[in-house]
Amino acid sequence: MNIVEIKKLTFKYPQQEAYNFNNFDLKIKKGEWLAIIGHNGSGKSTLVRLIDGLLAPESGEITVSGIKLTPETVWDVRSKIGMVFQNPDNQFVGANVEDDVAFGLENAAIPRDEMLKRVKEALNRVGMWKFADHEPVRLSGGQKQRVALAGIIALKPEIVILDEATSMLDPEGRRAVLEIIRELNQHEHLTVISITHDIDEASKAQRVVVLDDGKIVQDDVPAEIFAHGSRLIKLGLEPPFSEKLKKELVEQGIKVPDEYLTKEGMVDWLWQLFSKQ
Template identity: 50%
Template sequence: MEKIISIKDVTYTYPESKQPAINNLSLDIYRNEWVSIVGRNGSGKSTLAKLIDGLIESESGTIFVDGQEVNEENIWNIRSKIGIVFQNPDHQFVGATVEDDVAFGLENQGVPRDEMVKEVDDALKMVDMQDYKTRDPQSLSGGQKQRVAIAGVLATKPSIIIMDESTSMLDPNGRKTVLDLVKQLRDQQDMTIISITHDIEETELSERIVVLRSGEVVKEADPKAIYDMGSELTKYGLEEPFSSQVASLLKDGIKLPEGYLNEEELIENIWKLSSKM
């Protein structure tokens, strides 16, 4: 597999801190991979995103994005390949209308107006928000705002999307809608997704989970292997998946298969066992 991001021995300490936020961290992310980076608050997740995008500069080590080193010389070219969807979409809104807001990144890139209008319409169609393009972004629901924020990122055609706690302010339905949308978009076009979250339930769509603690990678594996850690996840500040908690409560009464079961698999197994009783 081809690496799209390569992080080698990177350390970063905030000016007011004695402890590094990122401590001699190395990590490779592959083209078109969906990676979830998880850990408790303060584990270094968002700091890592800022380092990848060149918003802050590491004190040691190197970061390469799509073959280019993140440095002053390459920074604008690298940023054109990365789109970030933040936790609070209100912090990303700069336009008076939805279409103005989606056009903002394209204006910064100097895209001609005729082309810009088409790109904005295409991006809004991708997230099913084309009927809202003349609306004030502040009049939208939380889930709709996040869709517009994603459209603004998609319009610039990045090869990497970083979702920095971007569903944490949404209700469960809104969260599922946004994650399903990102999955659908990724299925349609080449795109590397980096999902930064403290919610283990949000990682099910990813191919690999990277667990951070105190700025270091302490575990990386496919989702099932991480979920199989069960209650051990709490030592990394993560909750055990809900279905695993339910399975633990039921295990004395009924015999379930070993290892992690998602909610659908758990319901199916309980149904099969109850139908045999």
């Protein structure tokens, strides 16, 4: 079942002559983790803003969870989607963490008893319940993003969109947020759409779409996409660390596996290689 269907989408910003998308098609399966990557200006963030109804297409059709997106249905569509942006500070409205997570539930008119239950469950889910009475501004970047994610989890959307949501985090904060997303995707069957410049982050998805000036140039599993580092470089993207490491090893005269390996896979392969010597 497709939870998002985009058909013949055409869009451009008012100040532009060139179209960002022209007869663009895309389908996203329910429960899928899709990463969308591409160089700056390729259309990644514009695409998710169209899906969420923050931008209106010139023509074409967008359907989310069986609802055709129109000016009349935009709020119904948005109720199915949770957006986590790059800078969590722009999303905070509450005086403390608990109030901030409760804000969206209050707007959705969730009964108070149910709201309190959801807030605690969501904060526990992201490991932030002990910070419930803290001011969001005093949290670390990773903690802020986990609180922003808790606000989305509490609303129980069908889709979570991460718009460069980990780009401002340190490696530890990035790992923590992505682990939460992985659990939600695998155990709650939450559909995840991840917009990212981080190739290692994209490699955790089940499917990767590569955009280039509003066109899909590749659509495949991560292993197939990232096994060709030179192609990514031509598209203005950084190859994964594991592929760069393999290139260095080849230059040292070491035969490396042909298939794509994650960083963890490379560690295992190197351990086996040198343990035999």
